[in-house]
Every structure is written in structure tokens, then in C-alpha cells.
Amino acid sequence: MRSTHKPSVNGVALDETVPGDIAAGARKNLRRDVESKLAESSRKFLKAFGDVDKQLDTLQEHIASMRTQCDEAQTQLEETSEACKALLDRAGSLREERQAIATRQSIVTLFLGQFTLSEDEKEAILSRDVPVGKRFFAAMDKAEKIRDDCRVLMTGEDGPTKAGLEILSATSGYLEQAHQKIFRWCRSEIWQMGRDNQLDVGPSMREAIRRLRQHPELFTEALAYLSQTRQATLLGAFTDALTRGGPGGLPRPIELHAHDPLRYVGDMLAWVHQAIAAEREFLESLFGVRGDMRMVGSVRTFGGSVEEEWMGELMDTAVGKLCTPLKVRVQQTVRSQESSITSYKIANLLQFYMLTMQRTIGEAAQLSKTLKELTDMAYQIFFDAIEAQGRSLLRVAPDLDDISVSPPLVVLDHAQVLREIMVVYESSLAGDETEEQLLSGFRDILDKMVDPAIESCLTSSEEKQKFRPDWDKPVFVLNTLAYLQSVIEPFRFTAEKQGVIQGLIEAKILQLTEEHYKNILTEAGLAEPIAAIGTRQPNEPLSRLPAAQPAQLQAALRQFSLWLSGPGVVESPRLSQLTVQSLAARVQQASLERLAGAYRRLCEEVRKPKNKYEAAATLLGSERPFGQVHLLWQIFGLQHSGEDEYAGKIG
Amino acid sequence: MPVDDYEADATELMETYDFLMKYIVIGEAGTGKSCLLHQFTHNSFKDHSQHTIGVEFSSRTIKLGEKRIKLQLWDTAGQERFRSVTRSYYRGAAGAILVYDITSRASFTNLAQWLADARALASPYLVTVLVGNKSDREEDREVEWAEASKWAAENDLHFLEASSLSGDNVEAPFLLCTRAILLSIESGILDPEKAGSGVSYGDRALRRVNSSSRLSFGSLSGNRRKSGTIKLRLPGPGKKCC
Structure with missing residues (x-):
């Protein structure tokens, strides 16, 4: 590979002079070349590293400064961290506090909800626009419940707390207002009732009265107003019934029958009786007392509940005002009677109503007293009348020209009156009287009517015989006595008097028998x-x-x-x-x-x-x-x- | 007047009424007037009943259609000796329950007198219902149903037979009477506002009068009948005894 690269690497056109020279020279050179090259590279490296070193120094500087800064930051951080810790602690405690306060707040809200009236409830109690009705009563119930709860709480703690006292005083203020409102409302309702002359009691009214009872002063005042209104209403109604009658004059006014004393007195008393029954029912529903299913006329037991007492009082005063007009009219009627029979009938009628009223409204009621007074007066007038009649019987001089031996006309008339009075008495009996009651109820009348008749018979016959010795006195006396006996005989309550007359008759019979025997003996x-x-x-x-x-x-x-x-x-x-x-x-x-x-x-x-x-x-x-x-x-x-x-x- | 819930709820329980009517119960002694009334107000037979002395009073609220009517009932003594007392109670009665005993001819023959008295003394619009009492004693009957019915028709009365012993038909005369009176109020013949009519408005009716100008009697008008004889066998409504 090297050989291929050599020419291109050197870049020199190689002319080899001596074959192998070049290669020898190349070998000699290569080393140098390589060394120079290496030196060169090393120099380059040195140079490059010098740069790097320089750079590194800079870097070191930077790092050092960074380090300083970091340290600073670290310090700062530590400082901050220190400061933050207090804050966090506070925040934590604040949060806890907030929690506690929130809890308390909800407790207080609940407490207030429990122990104060809401705006709505206050309005119900105070505002005139909220009628006395369900909402109002509910607010009242709330106020009362608060008071009850409060009292319970206060007994649990050591004596009354301030809050407790405040709550009590606040609620009592509201209740007072509520009672005032009820009172005003009752007054207006009562007034309305009086105006409309209707005696229906709505549930609100009944509830209102029931609640007002907790406030005795207002309650008493309301009842006083009620009785005043009822008095006026009843008096007005009575006057109307007396003088104006019903719609269109029918039924006719009671006074139209003033000429018929019994009807007149009876109608007036019956009106009063009916008014009392209506009044009683009204009061029963007002006080929420269920009717005792008693029939009027049957005996009422007094002295029961407190309601019964109020009703008694209210009925007494309600009809009390009627006493005056009633009394004036009855007295006038009783006084103007000429017939003792009518007097007796009126007295009986008055007595009947007196007993009825005593059973209905009690003996102590004004009306009962008035009726008692009137009854006594009527009886007095009746007794005066029959006494006068008896006296006049004694004053009648015997008719000397009349030789008949039958009872005289005055005695017949007198006995006729007696007979009618006995019929009235008999009809007034209820049938459950004892024998003694039966007799004593009529004893006085019999004495006052029969005794003068007997006496007048005896004295006048005595007198007559003085002037007419031939007139047969014993027969006359027997006839008169027997007649009186026959008049009272049908009535069992005259038994005593029958006995007395029978005794007289027997004596006269003995006398007559003696005389007759002597006569026939002679004959x-x-x-x-x-x-x-x-x-x-x-x-x-x-x-x-x-x-x-x-x-x-x-x-x-x-x-x-x-x-x-x-x-x-x-x-x-x-x-x-x-x-x-x-x-x-x-x-x-x-x-x-x-x-x-x-x-x-x-x-x-x-x-x-x-x-x-x-x-x-x-x-x-x-x-x-x-x-x-x-x-x-x-x-x-x-x-x-x-x-x-x-x-x-x-x- | 606003009627809130409280009042509306309570009305069902409380004894409020639309009308107040005064009735008298009359007829010969021993025909069972007090027992009839007792059966009507107490739903039971009054045993060993004594003669009524003078006048006795009781009341009951009845429901007729939509209306509640409170009846003030005056029970009178039938005996002649109390006549002068009882007559005073006819005044201003809106209705009369004239009672005879189907087992006593005499109690029937005297009815004319009783009716004459009632018509003379009571309100001119007096509604009278003739009741033949003791209908449970069929075997002792002395007055035939047809005869009494005829007499009632001739005299313009409502008529029915009832038994105060069994309670059979005891409510009917009162309902009949009340309905007739409601009809005459509706037709304007009778004005409850006037004293002496024997009828007056109750709280409920007053409220209604204030809210609407005319009273409505609902289905009552539909059943309108000429007065005459009606043989009623009304099923006794539940115990709504006052």
C-alpha cells in the first residue's frame, strides 16, 4: 500500500538516476521525512495544545468564577431557606387557625340558627302585613322553643350566662310583640264577629286564644273586650227581637204579644235561653273545648276545668245586660195581672226558667239571680192576690134571704180559681218529686185559699142562723165542706188538706146524726x-x-x-x-x-x-x-x- | 282575607261551617223525638229515655255537598202541659222535624194541630219534614205509609219513616230539611243575613262571600225537586258527630 501511495504522497516526479539510488535515497529520506513530519505534527500538536491550554485556563477562570458565584448562591439559598422556614411555620399555624375559626363559625351559625329568629320569622311576628296564621304561629313556636332550649342550657351550666340572658330577653321581646299582635288581631276579629252577628270560630282564632292564655293580662283584656262586645251584640239582638222581629217582620216582634202575658214572658225567656245555648257553643269552640254532649236542661256540673270557669263567667256577663230590659218587662207584666190564675202561671213559668238557667249558667249568674228575684216577686204577687181574695171572702155578708143550703156563689167562684191553680201546679210537676216536696209545694196555697173558705162558711153560717133560726145550718156547712173536698180531692198533693176537711166533715156528720136521730125518735x-x-x-x-x-x-x-x-x-x-x-x-x-x-x-x-x-x-x-x-x-x-x-x- | 295553609289544613279538622241553622223537633209525647235526636247526634239509641222537660238543646255539624252546616237542634217536650213553654221556641226556626209514631194512631191524628202551631209561630219559610218514627215495629203499625205520605203531600211536607232504635233513616230528615233550606237560600227566598230567619252564615261561607259575589251550591241545583214526598234511604255518612 505504501508504494502505491508514495508518488501521490510526495508529489515529486521521481527520476531515478541510479536504480536503487532513488529507493536508497528514499529510504534515507523517509526516515527524515517521517521524523520531520512527526516533528511537524508534534509542533502542530503543541501549538494546538497551547491553544487548548489557553482555552482551559480561560475555562478554569470561568469555572472559578462560577464556583464563587455558586458559593454565593449557595449562601444566599441557605439564607433564603432559613427565612422561608419561619414563614412556612406561620402559614401552617395560620391555616390551622383558619380551620378552627371556620369550625367555630359554623358552630356559631348553628347556634344562632338555633337561638335566634330569622329575618323571615321576625317579620312574621312584627309585620302587620303577615296575618295571624300558620307562618306567624310557626315563628312564635320557634321563639318559644328557643326560650325552652336556652333555659335547659342555662340550668346545665354554672348559672345563667350572659348570652343566655340576652337570648331570653330578645325572645321575650318578640313574644311580647307577638302576643300584642294576637291581641290586636283578636280584638278586630271579635269586633267583626259582633258586627256580623255570627258566632263561628275559625282555627286561627281558636289558636290565637289558646296562645294568648300565656299572657294573662292581654288574655284577660281580650276576654273583657269579648264579653263587652257580646253584651252589646246580644242586647241589640234582644231589642230587635222584642221590637222589630225577624226579616220582614216575621217572626213578629215579641212585644206584639205583650197583651198575652204568658206568651210574652215565655217568648222573652225562650229567646234568652236560646241565646245562651248559642253563646255556650261559641265559647266551647273558642276555647277548643269539645261539647260534653250534654243536653241543655240536664244538670251541668260546675267547678270543672278553668275553661269551664271562664265560659261560665263569659256567659254570665254576656247575658247579664239582658237582665234589665227583661226585668222591666216581666215586672210590668206580672204587676198588671188581675187574675190570680195568670199570676200563678207566670210565676210557674218564671220558676221553670229560673231552674233551667241555674242549671245552664249557675245560680250565681246575674240572670239566675234576676230570675230568682222575678220568680219570688211573681209568687209574692200571687200570694198577695189569693190572700186578698181570701180576705174578701170573709168580708162577704151572708145573704139572709137565701134559704138554700148549697154552697154560696162566692165559694163556688173561689173554688173554681183554686181548681185552676191546682191544675197549673199539677202540670208543673216533673214527676220525680218526693211526697213531701209534692205537698209542701202547694201547702201554702191551699192554706191561703181553703182556710178562708172554711172559715167564711163557718162564721157566716153562724151569723145567718142568728137571724134565721129555721135555716138549716149544719146541712149548709156540710154541703160547703163536701163541695170544697170534692174540688181538691182529684189532686193527690192536697192529701193533708183533704184530711183536715174530712175531719170537719166527720164531726159535722156526727152532729147531724145526733140531731137526726133525735128527730126521728120523736117522729x-x-x-x-x-x-x-x-x-x-x-x-x-x-x-x-x-x-x-x-x-x-x-x-x-x-x-x-x-x-x-x-x-x-x-x-x-x-x-x-x-x-x-x-x-x-x-x-x-x-x-x-x-x-x-x-x-x-x-x-x-x-x-x-x-x-x-x-x-x-x-x-x-x-x-x-x-x-x-x-x-x-x-x-x-x-x-x-x-x-x-x-x-x-x-x- | 288571605287563607294560608294553616287554616286550609285545619278546616278539615275543626268545626267550621258555612251555615248555622236552627231546627225544632216537635210532635206528641212519646213519639221518640229525643231518641231520634240522640241517635242523630250520638249515633246510638237512648235507652230508658225520660219525658223531656220543657226544651233541650243539642247540635251537630253535617256535610251536604260542598257545604258544612251546623244544626242547632231544639228538642221539645210533647206533653200538653209544656206546650206554653215549647211554643216560644218555634220563633225563628228554619226547620221543623215533625215526629209521629207509626204505632200510635193518636200521634198521627194530632199532626194537623202541631203543623198549624209551627206554621203560625215559626218563620214563614219554615221547612217541615214529617217523620214516622219507630219503623222497626212494623208488627204494631197503626199508620200506613201511604196514608201518611198522602197527608204530607196535601200539606206540602217532606215525608219519610225512620227508626230511632235501629238508627235507620235517622239522618235523612235532617239532610232533607237542610237541603230544602239551602235551596231556598240559593234561590234568594231566604236571606241568612237577616236576624230571625233561623239561618246565618258561618265563618267559611263569609270568606267565600267576600271572595266571590255569588254562592255556588254545586250539584245541589241539579237535584232540585218540588217539595213533596220523597222516600229516602240515604246511606249514613261516617260519624261526623259534633
Whole structure:
């Protein structure tokens, strides 16, 4: 390869003079050439390396400067790093702080949410534009809940905290405002109710009243306003009913019937009664008290709940204003009655309503008191009337020209009034009275009406007989007493008085029987012999007495026999004057019994040997009833009494 | 007046009403007036019932169509001796429930007198419903349905038979009466605004009156009937006893 490259490498045209010279010379030269070349290259290298060295020096300088700078940077960096560390620490603590604050903030927000009212709620409570209704009540509920929670919290800690107190005072302010708002609203609702005369209570109203109860002052004031309004409304309505009647005058105004006292008084009281029922229902729904399903008229038990107490009071005052117009009218009506029957009916009607009202609104209510007063007055007027009537009965002079023995007209009239009064009394009974209640309810009236009648009958007949001795006073008295008895007899509550009159009647019957017996004894001719039996000396024989000598006795027995076939046995003109024929029969029978007894005694006496009648049997057997007492009984049509000696024979 | 949710919800529970009506219950003693009323207000039979003394009161709210009506019911004593007291209660009644006993001829024959009294003393627009009570005692019947129905038609009364013992048809007379009165309010014959009509508006109705000028009775108008005899067998609505 070298040989091929030599010519091109040297670039010299080679002329070889001596063959091989050139090659020898070339060999000699090559070394030199190579050496020079090497030196050359080395020089070049040296030179190049010198450059490099120079460059390296520069580089070294650079590096040194860099190093310095780096060191500086390092120092700076270290310084910065030092400074940053504090900052980072602060940042970290700040971040933590921020976290803590955020937590607290959310707690506070929650707390505030829990313990303060939102703007919306405040508006609901304070604004006039938000009606009393659901939203308002909800805000109130919130405020109350806050207060409750707050109190619970405060009891848990050591005494009240400031925040707690503030919350309480803030909420109490709102609640106060809320109650004020309710109060104003209630007032306007009540006013509205009064104007519309409607008694429906909406749920908001009921709720409002319920809430207002927590505020006693406002509540009392609202109730006072309510009762005032109801008073005025009821009074207005009552006046309308009295004077104007319904729409178009129908139903007619109550006063139109003022001429009919019972209807007038009854209509007024019924109106009041109905107003009370409506009022009661209104109040029940206002206080949210469910009706006790009680029927009005049945007894109400008082002294229950506090609502019951309020309702009682409110009803009392609501109808209290009606007392005056009612009283004036009733008094006027009662006073203007002339008939004691009507007076009695009114008094009864008043009493009925008095009891009804006492059961409905209590005895202490004004209306009940007024009715009590009116009832007492009506009864007083009635009693005055019947007393006056009784006195006038006593003042009536007996009619001397009237020879009749029937009860006088004044007594008939009087008894007629009594009868009607008894009918009224009977109709006023409920049917559950005790016997004593039954009697005592009418005892006074009976005394005041029957006693003067009896007294007038007795005194005037006494007086009359003085002027007319022939007038049959006992029959008259019996007739009058029996008449009075017949009037009161149908009514069971007159039992006592019936007993009294019956006693009088019995006494008069005894008296009359005595008289009648004497009369018929005389008529029958037995009077003288019987008198002789009664008057003779113990040892004196009867036949020796003038009135009982056989001839006289014979005549007497004949007269008796004649009398037996006459009408005197069955009837008596005197007794027929008795209006009650059963009494006449009783007197007649009793008298005949005594007559028969007298005849028997006569026979016995005649038959006794000591009376020294010759042929006593003949004497007695000569005339009817032939000394046979049982025959006389038969003639008289009497039943034999048990001890009769002939009873066995006849039977 | 804005009606918010609170009120609207509560209305269903509370006893608000559109109208308040006053009724009297009349008829001879012992026909079961108090028992009928007791059955109507308590949904039960009143055992061992005593004679009513004077007048007694009870009330109940009923629902008819869209309307709620509160009835103030005055139960009167049938006995003659209380007549002077009970008559005073006819004043201003909007409706009368005239009761007789189908097992007592006498209680039916006296009806004319009762009706005359009621018409003379009560509001001129008095709606009267004749009720033959004790319909459960078919075997003792003395008054035929047809006869009573005829009499009722002649006297322009509504008529039906009911049983205060079983409660059968007990609500019907009151509903019938109420509907007739609502119709006369609707047609303008009766004005609840006036005192003495026996009818007045309740809170609910007032609100409606304020919002719209005319009262609407919904389906009621469609069922309008001439007064006469209707034999009703209304299914008793649920217990809505006041």
C-alpha cells in the first residue's frame, strides 16, 4: 500500500538516476521525512495544545468564577431557606387557625340558627302585613322553643350566662310583640264577629286564644273586650227581637204579644235561653273545648276545668245586660195581672226558667239571680192576690134571704180559681218529686185559699142562723165542706188538706146524726119512753113512769108502727138537702141503727120483770115489729151488726 | 282575607261551617223525638229515655255537598202541659222535624194541630219534614205509609219513616230539611243575613262571600225537586258527630 501511495504522497516526479539510488535515497529520506513530519505534527500538536491550554485556563477562570458565584448562591439559598422556614411555620399555624375559626363559625351559625329568629320569622311576628296564621304561629313556636332550649342550657351550666340572658330577653321581646299582635288581631276579629252577628270560630282564632292564655293580662283584656262586645251584640239582638222581629217582620216582634202575658214572658225567656245555648257553643269552640254532649236542661256540673270557669263567667256577663230590659218587662207584666190564675202561671213559668238557667249558667249568674228575684216577686204577687181574695171572702155578708143550703156563689167562684191553680201546679210537676216536696209545694196555697173558705162558711153560717133560726145550718156547712173536698180531692198533693176537711166533715156528720136521730125518735113516738128509761130512778119500775105506762107505751108503739110504714124510714126531707147523697145515706143509716138500738133497749126493759109490765109480750107483740129487733133491721134494710142477738136466726 | 295553609289544613279538622241553622223537633209525647235526636247526634239509641222537660238543646255539624252546616237542634217536650213553654221556641226556626209514631194512631191524628202551631209561630219559610218514627215495629203499625205520605203531600211536607232504635233513616230528615233550606237560600227566598230567619252564615261561607259575589251550591241545583214526598234511604255518612 505504501508504494502505491508514495508518488501521490510526495508529489515529486521521481527520476531515478541510479536504480536503487532513488529507493536508497528514499529510504534515507523517509526516515527524515517521517521524523520531520512527526516533528511537524508534534509542533502542530503543541501549538494546538497551547491553544487548548489557553482555552482551559480561560475555562478554569470561568469555572472559578462560577464556583464563587455558586458559593454565593449557595449562601444566599441557605439564607433564603432559613427565612422561608419561619414563614412556612406561620402559614401552617395560620391555616390551622383558619380551620378552627371556620369550625367555630359554623358552630356559631348553628347556634344562632338555633337561638335566634330569622329575618323571615321576625317579620312574621312584627309585620302587620303577615296575618295571624300558620307562618306567624310557626315563628312564635320557634321563639318559644328557643326560650325552652336556652333555659335547659342555662340550668346545665354554672348559672345563667350572659348570652343566655340576652337570648331570653330578645325572645321575650318578640313574644311580647307577638302576643300584642294576637291581641290586636283578636280584638278586630271579635269586633267583626259582633258586627256580623255570627258566632263561628275559625282555627286561627281558636289558636290565637289558646296562645294568648300565656299572657294573662292581654288574655284577660281580650276576654273583657269579648264579653263587652257580646253584651252589646246580644242586647241589640234582644231589642230587635222584642221590637222589630225577624226579616220582614216575621217572626213578629215579641212585644206584639205583650197583651198575652204568658206568651210574652215565655217568648222573652225562650229567646234568652236560646241565646245562651248559642253563646255556650261559641265559647266551647273558642276555647277548643269539645261539647260534653250534654243536653241543655240536664244538670251541668260546675267547678270543672278553668275553661269551664271562664265560659261560665263569659256567659254570665254576656247575658247579664239582658237582665234589665227583661226585668222591666216581666215586672210590668206580672204587676198588671188581675187574675190570680195568670199570676200563678207566670210565676210557674218564671220558676221553670229560673231552674233551667241555674242549671245552664249557675245560680250565681246575674240572670239566675234576676230570675230568682222575678220568680219570688211573681209568687209574692200571687200570694198577695189569693190572700186578698181570701180576705174578701170573709168580708162577704151572708145573704139572709137565701134559704138554700148549697154552697154560696162566692165559694163556688173561689173554688173554681183554686181548681185552676191546682191544675197549673199539677202540670208543673216533673214527676220525680218526693211526697213531701209534692205537698209542701202547694201547702201554702191551699192554706191561703181553703182556710178562708172554711172559715167564711163557718162564721157566716153562724151569723145567718142568728137571724134565721129555721135555716138549716149544719146541712149548709156540710154541703160547703163536701163541695170544697170534692174540688181538691182529684189532686193527690192536697192529701193533708183533704184530711183536715174530712175531719170537719166527720164531726159535722156526727152532729147531724145526733140531731137526726133525735128527730126521728120523736117522729116515731119513741122519744118519751126512751127518755123515761134514761131518767128513771134505779129502783123505780119503768111501768110506773107516766111516759112509760102500758097505755102510753101502747100508743107510742102504735105510732112507731105507723112511722115504720111511712116514708121517714127511707128518706128525710132534711137529709135530701145534702148535696152529697152518700153523706145523707150515712146519716140516715146511723140514725136508724141508733133507733133500732133504742127499740131493742125498750123491748129489753119492758121484758124485765122488775119493770113490772103485765103481759109484756102481748104489749110488745101488739104492734109491728112485735118486739122483734131483727124484723126492725130488715124493715130498715140494715145489715146486721155482729153482736146482734138475732143474727143467727135470720141467717 | 288571605287563607294560608294553616287554616286550609285545619278546616278539615275543626268545626267550621258555612251555615248555622236552627231546627225544632216537635210532635206528641212519646213519639221518640229525643231518641231520634240522640241517635242523630250520638249515633246510638237512648235507652230508658225520660219525658223531656220543657226544651233541650243539642247540635251537630253535617256535610251536604260542598257545604258544612251546623244544626242547632231544639228538642221539645210533647206533653200538653209544656206546650206554653215549647211554643216560644218555634220563633225563628228554619226547620221543623215533625215526629209521629207509626204505632200510635193518636200521634198521627194530632199532626194537623202541631203543623198549624209551627206554621203560625215559626218563620214563614219554615221547612217541615214529617217523620214516622219507630219503623222497626212494623208488627204494631197503626199508620200506613201511604196514608201518611198522602197527608204530607196535601200539606206540602217532606215525608219519610225512620227508626230511632235501629238508627235507620235517622239522618235523612235532617239532610232533607237542610237541603230544602239551602235551596231556598240559593234561590234568594231566604236571606241568612237577616236576624230571625233561623239561618246565618258561618265563618267559611263569609270568606267565600267576600271572595266571590255569588254562592255556588254545586250539584245541589241539579237535584232540585218540588217539595213533596220523597222516600229516602240515604246511606249514613261516617260519624261526623259534633
